[in-house]
Amino acid sequence: MNKAQVIEAIQKAYGPETTKKVAADALATVLEVIAKGVKKDKAGVQLIGFGTFKVSARKARKGRNPKTGAAMNIKASKSVRFTPSSVLKKSL
Secondary structure (H helix, E strand, C coil): CCHHHHHHHHHHHHCCCCCHHHHHHHHHHHHHHHHHHHHHCCCCEEECCCEEEEEEEECCEEEECCCCCCEEEECCEEEEEEEECHHHHHHC
């Protein structure tokens, strides 16, 4: 499912009086709030019944270039991780 399909599903869920623009704005707002929440709060964003989004730190490490096999250093970085709730896991 891609972004356009999610927008279409939101529009259908709210009925024919809802436009695609309103549905797209709703999705954009939710994604923006999650992004800001993850950035602001170390605990992340927890959506009960769905899952938790939080920042995960990765340490610097050594790796290999897959093409040449040469050793290389990989910098430390931050990433967002999603952990599904038990309710979501059971529904799969």
